[in-house]
Amino acid sequence: MTVSRFYSPQSIAEATAILRQQSGCQVLAGGTDLLVQMRNGVKQPEYIVDIKEIPGIRDVTLTNQGLTLGAAAPAQSVTERPDIAAAYPGLVEAIDMIGSTQIQGRCSVGGNLCNASPAADTVPALIAVGAVCHVVGGEGVRQVRVEDFNTGPGENCLKRDELLISLFIPRPGVGSADAYLRFTPRTEMDIAVVGAGVSLSLDPMGTVSAARVAIGAAAPTALLVEEAAAAIIGTTLEESALAALAAAAGAAASPISDKRGSAGYRTKVVGVMARRAAQIACDRAQQRQRRAH
Structure with a gap:
């Protein structure tokens, strides 16, 4: 050097x-x-x-x-x-x-x-x-x-x-929260095979009123996936909404294949990570709402 x-x-x-x-x-x-x-x-x-x-x-x-x-x-x-x-x-x-x-x-x-x-x-x-x-x-x-x-x-x-x-x-509101998940072969000090971040807001009835979904290691840059967010807005994160979110995240991905995982594998797993992150974010938002009341 x-x-x-x-x-x-x-x-x-x-x-x-x-x-x-x-x-x-x-x-x-x-x-x-x-x-x-x-x-x-x-x-x-x-x-x-x-x-x-x-x-x-x-x-x-x-x-x-x-x-x-x-x-x-x-x-x-x-x-x-x-x-x-x-x-x-x-x-x-x-x-x-x-x-x-x-x-x-x-x-x-x-x-x-x-x-x-x-x-x-x-x-x-x-x-x-x-x-x-x-x-x-x-x-x-x-x-x-x-x-x-x-x-x-x-x-x-x-x-x-x-x-x-x-x-x-x-600053997030009372009914808002975020979560991030990644998939790696090892639990510590590893590079993400895929990652997903989700933030969402709930109205007083528990319906998702706003959301942002982002994926990483699944394209040349990390992506904001508006279609994935749209899939859960107006829902209470029922199964069909989560499935639609996962499908949208996978559809947005354009990953490479390398020794850490194939493109097809990454496309599948990024939807799974986004779905799980959305559920965690929702659970956290609900907890914040309960504490506020």
């Missing part, structure tokens, strides 16, 4: 100026993906821009409006917060699946998103809860929904001089 220069900017403006002026830059947030890729020769950046010293970029803030995650906030700073886990159990489940305890102290949700792996656990979970990216660059500030952020394996929508600064997730 040979790097010509290592930058540690102290502000967003300084960071974007470096990215604009120098070609061949790679941003470092936690480094748990980047350093491995450099060692394996997958990436060979000439310059490293370490953003961890930018004020606020490692902050995690929960308010009545929602959760703001700084792009370089360590995963552990999220998973160790009971208040965040209570509000976003599915998202925290997904974040907690990134690597080992040691990795959790360095890796970040923002880095996991920017790395743009189709199998990243946090991405479908973020899509399910409606997360929005706060991006800053030479042309100003823009908001990008997570489902639009990654454009292909290892590729995202950031321009050369842009940075992901933070992620914002709206």
